[in-house]
Amino acid sequence: MTNKNNLAYLLLLLTTLFWSGNFIVGKAASTYDIPPFSLNFYRWFFAGLILLPFTIKELVKKKDYIFKNIGFFVVLGITSITIFNSIVYYSLYYTQVINGVLMISTIPVWIIFISSILNIEKTNIFQIIGVLLSLTGVIFIITKADIEIIKNLNFNKGDLTMVIAMFSWAIYSALLKKKTYEISQITLLEVVIITGLIFLFPIYFIEMNLGYLIKLEKPFFLTLTYVVLFPGLASFFFWIKGIAMIGANRAGAFLHLMPIFGAIMAMIIFDEKFMFYHFLGAAFIITGIILSNKKSLKK
Numbered sequence: 406m407t408n409k410n411n412l413a414y415l416l417l418l419l420t421t422l423f424w425s426g427n428f429i430v431g432k433a434a435s436t437y438d439i440p441p442f443s444l445n446f447y448r449w450f451f452a453g454l455i456l457l458p459f460t461i462k463e464l465v466k467k468k469d470y471i472f473k474n475i476g477f478f479v480v481l482g483i484t485s486i487t488i489f490n491s492i493v494y495y496s497l498y499y500t501q502v503i504n505g506v507l508m509i510s511t512i513p514v515w516i517i518f519i520s521s522i523l524n525i526e527k528t529n530i531f532q533i534i535g536v537l538l539s540l541t542g543v544i545f546i547i548t549k550a551d552i553e554i555i556k557n558l559n560f561n562k563g564d565l566t567m568v569i570a571m572f573s574w575a576i577y578s579a580l581l582k583k584k585t586y587e588i589s590q591i592t593l594l595e596v597v598i599i600t601g602l603i604f605l606f607p608i609y610f611i612e613m614n615l616g617y618l619i620k621l622e623k624p625f626f627l628t629l630t631y632v633v634l635f636p637g638l639a640s641f642f643f644w645i646k647g648i649a650m651i652g653a654n655r656a657g658a659f660l661h662l663m664p665i666f667g668a669i670m671a672m673i674i675f676d677e678k679f680m681f682y683h684f685l686g687a688a689f690i691i692t693g694i695i696l697s698n699k700k701s702l703k704k
Contacts, residue, residue: 413650425666441494486601499563506667515575535697542689
C-alpha cells in the first residue's frame with residue numbers, strides 16, 4: 406500500500422509540476438513573439454493526432470452516443486480547449502506568471518460555486534464564505550492592493566483575461582462532473598479536443614491573417630514539444646492514474662502545489678518578485694480554499 410501511495414504521489418507531483426511549467430513556457434512564448442492562439446491550436450492539434458490511433462476504434466464504435474450528446478461535448482471543448490488554454494497563453498503576454506498561477510489556484514473554489522448554481526452539488530455556508538474570500542484574494546492581485554488602480558480603472562488586461570480563463574475552466578470542470586460517460590476517459594479527451602479545435606481554428610485563422618505568424622524556429626519547436634507532451638498528454642494520464650490510485654479528494658489537494666511551483670520557477674527564470682499584494686491575495690485564496698473544502702456543520 407505504501408509503494409502504491411508513493412507512486413501516486415510521484416505521478417501527481419509531476420502532474421502539477423508540468424501544469425505549472427505550462428505557465429512558464431507560455432510566458433517564454435510571449436518573449437519570442439509566438440502567437441498565443443496559434444500556439445494553442447498546434448498544441449491540441451498534435452495532442453489529438455497522437456491520441457487518434459488509441460481512440461479511433463472507440464470513436465467509431467460510439468459515434469451514435471457522441472453525436473447524440475454533441476451539444477454537451479461542444480460546450481466542454483469550447484470552455485477547455487478553445488477558451489481556457491488560449492486565454493492563459495494570451496494573458497501571459499501582459500501579466501506575471503505569479504499573478505496567473507495564483508488566480509488559477511482558485512479554480513477548485515469556483516468549481517464548487519458553479520456546481521451549486523447548476524444544481525450539480527449542494528453548497529454550505531463554509532463554501533460560500535470560501536468563495537467570497539477567494540474572490541477577495543483575486544481582487545487584491547488584479548488591483549495590486551492599490552486604490553488608485555481601482556479609481557482610474559487602470560487594470561492590467563492580462564489579469565482581467567486570466568479571470569475569463571479561470572471561470573472557463575471552472576465551468577468545464579463542473580460540467581465534467583455532471584454526467585457519467587459511455588466512453589473511456591482517453592476517448593472523452595479526444596472528443597473534447599476535436600470539438601475545441603473546430604471552434605479554435607477560426608480564431609487561429611483570424612490571428613494569422615492579422616499578421617501574427619509563427620516563426621518556424623527552435624523556440625517554437627521546443628515550446629510546442631513541451632506543451633504537447635507534458636501538460637497536454639503526460640499530465641492528463643498521470644492525473645487519471647493518480648486519482649484511480651488514491652481517490653479524487655486526496656489527488657485534488659496536489660493542485661494547490663501549482664502556485665508554489667509556478668511562483669518559484671517564475672522568480673528563478675524571469676526574476677519576478679513576490680510582492681505584498683501577492684501575499685495578501687494568496688492568504689485570502691488559501692483561506693478560501695480551506696473553508697470551501699469543509700463539510701457543513703452537523704445538526
